[in-house]
Every structure is written in C-alpha cells, then in structure tokens.
Amino acid sequence: MIRKPKDDAELEDFGRFSEPALLILVSLAEGPRHGYSMTEDIEAIAGTRLGPGTLYGALARLEARGLIEPLKSKNNDRRNPYRLTTLGERSLRARLDSMMAVARTGQRRLAHA
Amino acid sequence: MNWLLQLYPARWRERYGEEFAAVLARQRASVGLVLDVLAGAIDAHLHPQIQNSRSKQIKGDDTMTLAMLERCAAGGPKLSPSERRIAFRLSILSALVIAALYIVLTKIYREAPAVQAVYWTSILFPNFIYQQTVYLKKRLWLTQAIVLGAGLSAMYLFMLAVCVVGRKL
Numbered sequence: 001m002i003r004k005p006k007d008d009a010e011l012e013d014f015g016r017f018s019e020p021a022l023l024i025l026v027s028l029a030e031g032p033r034h035g036y037s038m039t040e041d042i043e044a045i046a047g048t049r050l051g052p053g054t055l056y057g058a059l060a061r062l063e064a065r066g067l068i069e070p071l072k073s074k075n076n077d078r079r080n081p082y083r084l085t086t087l088g089e090r091s092l093r094a095r096l097d098s099m100m101a102v103a104r105t106g107q108r109r110l111a112h113a
Numbered sequence: 114m115n116w117l118l119q120l121y122p123a124r125w126r127e128r129y130g131e132e133f134a135a136v137l138a139r140q141r142a143s144v145g146l147v148l149d150v151l152a153g154a155i156d157a158h159l160h161p162q163i164q165n166s167r168s169k170q171i172k173g174d175d176t177m178t179l180a181m182l183e184r185c186a187a188g189g190p191k192l193s194p195s196e197r198r199i200a201f202r203l204s205i206l207s208a209l210v211i212a213a214l215y216i217v218l219t220k221i222y223r224e225a226p227a228v229q230a231v232y233w234t235s236i237l238f239p240n241f242i243y244q245q246t247v248y249l250k251k252r253l254w255l256t257q258a259i260v261l262g263a264g265l266s267a268m269y270l271f272m273l274a275v276c277v278v279g280r281k282l
Contacts, residue, residue, distance in 0.1 A: 013194070035136040051146055052136045053153020056129050060162035080132045 020050050020058040025067065025084065025092040032071055034079035035059070067091055114142055120154035122161060200246035204239040211235040226276035233272040238265065 014021050027033060027041045035055060043049045050058075059082065062068045067088035071081045084092070115134055118126060140146050215235060218228045241264055249257045 051149025053149040056133050057153050057156050064162040079135050
C-alpha cells in the first residue's frame with residue numbers, strides 16, 4: 001500500500017477545490033503570479049481554464065492554510081501576485097511524490113496485465 | 114459582469130474584490146462563467162476562509178492580538194480530520210504511557226513525592242499533549258518536542274515541589 005506523506009494532508013480537506021489548488025501550487029512553483037496569469041498558465045499546462053469563482057475559492061483556502069502568500073502589488077496595480085510559502089512548497093512536493101508513486105504502481109500493474 | 118461581485122460577502126470583497134474583478138474583466142461572458150462565479154459566491158458564504166486567513170495584509174497594527182483572538186474563537190484552529198485523529202491518538206497514548214509509568218514507580222518506590230508528582234502530572238498531561246499537538250501543528254517536530262519536553266518538565270517540577278512541601282507540613 002502507498003503511504004500518504006504527512007505534508008500531503010494539507011490539501012486533504014479542499015473538497016472540489018483540491019484539483020484547482022494543486023494546479024495553482026504547480027503554477028506558483030515557477031515564481032510569483034497574479035490571478036489572471038495563473039489561469040493562463042494553468043490552461044497551458046493542464047488544458048483547464050479555471051473560472052474566477054473556482055480560482056479564488058482555491059486561492060482563499062491556500063492562503064488561509066499558509067500554503068501561499070500575497071505580495072505587495074507594484075504601482076497600485078489591482079492584480080495581487082501570490083507566491084508559494086515554504087509550507088506550500090513542502091505540501092506540493094509531498095502531493096507530487098504521492099501522485100508519482102500511484103502513477104508508477106499503475107504503470108507497473110498495467111505492464112503485467 | 115462586475116455586479117456578480119456583490120453576491121460575495123463584504124469581508125471577502127474587501128480582501129479579494131479588486132483582483133477578482135480584474136480577472137473577471139478579462140473573461141469572456143458565458144453561462145459557465147456566471148455559474149462558476151455564483152458557485153464561488155455560495156462557497157464564500159458557506160465556507161468563509163477570511164477569518165482563518167494568515168494573510169499578511171490584515172489591517173491594523175496589532176496583528177498578533179488579532180491572530181490570538183482568531184485562534185481563541187469558538188472552534189480554535191482549523192483541523193483536518195487526520196490532524197484531529199493524530200492529536201487524539203497522541204493524548205490517549207500519552208495517558209497510557211504515564212499511567213504505566215505511575216504503576217511501575219509505585220511498585221518500586223511506593224509513595225515517594227517523586228511518584229506522587231507523576232500522578233498529579235498525569236491528570237494534566239494528556240490535555241497538554243492534545244493542546245500542543247493542535248497549536249504546534251505547523252511547527253517542526255524538534256520544536257514540538259522541545260515545547261512538550263519543557264512543558265512536561267515544568268509541570269512535573271511544580272507538582273514535585275507541591276508534593277515535597279505537602280509531605281513536610
């Protein structure tokens with residue numbers, strides 16, 4: 001059985017926002033981004049366009065749990081950039097490791113099927 | 114489309130309103146978009162995240178007091194089911210360990226003040242373990258161990274002093 005890493009639990013109770021939250025963390029792994037830039041990046045990497053309701057539902061949860069943090073916007077820009085916190089980076093790593101372990105197991109089993 | 118923003122709670126609008134509007138303004142109007150924003154508004158009312166937010170943008174000077182008040186509010190810090198299970202198991206385990214320790218020490222040293230102090234400490238210890246597990250959940254294991262060790266030592270030394278003084282009276 002594949003054990004879930006401890007830090008992975010941070011994303012456990014996000015409900016329908018789990019996947020958008022994961023995509024946001026992946027998007028921010030490259031560096032700070034604001035909301036619209038995240039939707040563009042996520043569409044490019046996952047082929048899913050997050051609506052603003054979903055995007056900010058996930059962003060608010062990630063921020064409340066300390067996985068991301070807002071940065072001060074430049075020149076009174078209305079767009080607030082966000083960045084990953086150390087905790088966010090750890091959670092993302094843990095989730096990706098867990099997903100890779102599942103993928104590897106699936107591939108191995110399919111190879112023997 | 115910005116009228117949709119009025120469906121969100123006031124605190125939410127205050128925090129995310131401007132940037133949300135900026136994102137919304139760049140989307141093409143569609144039924145899907147309206148439904149997404151409506152679902153988001155319902156979610157913001159049902160599951161407000163702002164109270165729990167550790168945002169550095171909290172207004173006012175005394176953010177530490179504000180954070181403490183938030184943590185002391187009904188329900189305390191937000192815990193996931195797995196975190197609750199861990200805290201519960203740790204407090205039960207610590208109660209069992211300290212009970213076993215008390216039985217062994219009583220068998221060997223009878224009613225020495227040091228043994229009595231273990232008994233009195235055991236009453237507070239499981240609750241202390243639970244509280245620390247909850248409030249220190251984001252800290253490193255080393256930090257948690259130091260706080261728990263120091264807290265337990267302080268409790269034990271206090272109880273030991275009480276038992277020694279009580280014996281001499």
